[in-house]
Amino acid sequence: MSSNKNALIRYKTLDKCLKNKYRQYTLEDLIDECSEALFEFEGKESFVSKRTVQLDLQNMRSEKFGYEAPIEVYDRKYYRYSDPEYSIHNISVNESDLKAMNNAVQILKQFKDFSMFKDMNGVIQKLEDSIHSTNQKSIIHLDKNERLKGLEHIDILYESILNRNVLKILYKSFKAKESDSYIVHPQLLKEYNNRWFLICWHKNKMYNLALDRMEEISIEAKITYIDKEFDSDQYFKEVIGVTVSENLRAQNVIFKINSKHAPYVKTKPFHHSQEIIKEDESGTTFKIYVQLNFELERMILGLGEFITVLKPNILKKRIQASLQEAFQNYQHLNEREDA
Structure with missing residues (x-):
């Protein structure tokens, strides 16, 4: 049982004792009552120390949890509420x-x-x-799309991570002609840009599998689950999006945003590593430290003519090639319309 759950049980037990008008409780009595209450919940011996109960009483007296309980010691050894009507369950809400x-x-x-x-x-x-909630209109709207393909898989994936189940997933990527089976050890569900991904351990490396490409999922009960003690903050530290490569090192990406759109990138950074390295009337030059991946390129292309990649050269050439291809698409379209 978690320490938080233990504490709640102790507070509830102490509250019951302190408001009991028909019995006197010493500190030792309170310790015994808390130990017995934990035994009932856990089904095993659970000794509560004197120091723990003293700290609980101190916390109940304080503003720490909003109780401010009127606990007093009378006859130099007995504990009770000075207000016989008080209970931690009767705290008013303003x-x-x-x-x-x-x-x-x-x-x-x-x-x-x-x-x-x-x-x-x-x-x-x-x-x-x-709380007598009113039918007021919502004043906060979160971007969500319940019709996204693959959302029907979230429940089994969530439960499998929680219960440490190994999964067999029939998966068909956008590039593949046929589906493949993956035996995976699910570690994390991640949402990015309104798509959901499963981060999982497969064949000695981490994979990200898009939920909208999953066709069938089943539990492999005979295979022992491998818990990678996955640290998502560390894993995604040097990337934008979900595509992480074990073989690529992060590098400085330097880009310039024109003066009209620079405020948007200042207030909504591409990445937590973002910093300004130059600023003048024509715009602002930024630097981020990330791996080069698909999501980074999509983000840059999304800004169109408002952004210019300066370094590294390989990324600059990729973006230039994509823009040239887009330009050719419009050229061909205009030629067909004029014909």
């Missing part, structure tokens, strides 16, 4: 708290039709009822 909770409910409601949040429908309804 109007500001209600507004904040109501706003949170409005955000949660946007996910209620999303497959992986479907079990929260009842929870959201209970929250609305308990």
Whole structure:
């Protein structure tokens, strides 16, 4: 059982004892009651130390968790609430708290039709009822698309990561003519640019598999799961998007944004490593430290004529070739229309 769960059980037990008007409790009695309560929940001996209970009482007295419980010691050894009507479960919620909770409910409601949040429908309804939530219109809108292909796989992938299950996935990439089977050890679900990906261990390396290319998924119960203790922040530290190469080193990418659009890139950086290295009337020159990948190129091309890649030369040539091909597409289109 987690330490947070243990603490909640102890607080609930202490609250029950301190508001009991028909029995006197010493510190040793409170320790015994907490130990017994944990035993009932865990089904095994669980000794609670004197120091732990003293700290719990101190936390309940303080503003740390919003309790500010009126705990007093009387006759030099017994503990109780000085206000016999007090309970940590009777804490009042002010109007500001209600507004904040109501706003949170409005955000949660946007996910209620999303497959992986479907079990929260009842929870959201209970929250609305308990805080007397109004039917106010949502003032925060999150970008989501429940019709994305592959979302039907999220539940089994999520549960498999949670339960450490090995999966067999029938997968067909956009480039492949036929589907392939992958035996994978799922580590993380990641959303990028409104597409979902499974980050998984396969044949001694990490892969990212797009959910919209998955055709069938089944659990391989006889294969032992490999937990890579995956650190997503570290893994994606030097990339934009989801494509990480073990064979490529990150490098400095230098680009210039014209003066009209530079503020957008300043306020929404391409990457956390972004820094300004030059600024004048014509625009701002930025530097980021990343691997060269597909997502980086798509981001640059998305800015069209507002961005110029300066370094490295290999990336500059790729972008130039893509723009030239796009130009040729329009040239051919205009020629056909004029014919």
